[in-house]
Amino acid sequence: LPKSSRVRVIDFGGATLFNEPHSTVICTRQYRPPEVILECCEWNEIADVWSIGCIVAELLTGDLLFPT
Numbered sequence: 001l002p003k004s005s006r007v008r009v010i011d012f013g014g015a016t017l018f019n020e021p022h023s024t025v026i027c028t029r030q031y032r033p034p035e036v037i038l039e040c041c042e043w044n045e046i047a048d049v050w051s052i053g054c055i056v057a058e059l060l061t062g063d064l065l066f067p068t
Helices: 034-038 046-061
Strands: none
Touching (some): 034 046
């Protein structure tokens, strides 16, 4: 069992303004959204929603969704 049930959100290194160039390398690999992996379109704040969804699913199940 975990020592603590506290959750900390860290690493906001991918923050980019709309008018700035967008990198193709964002997020930790297992939380990277499909549009970034496929390089099919520019990513936006929805990438964060994908990442948060992955983290919530992992917290609920106790398992990694996409092990690296």
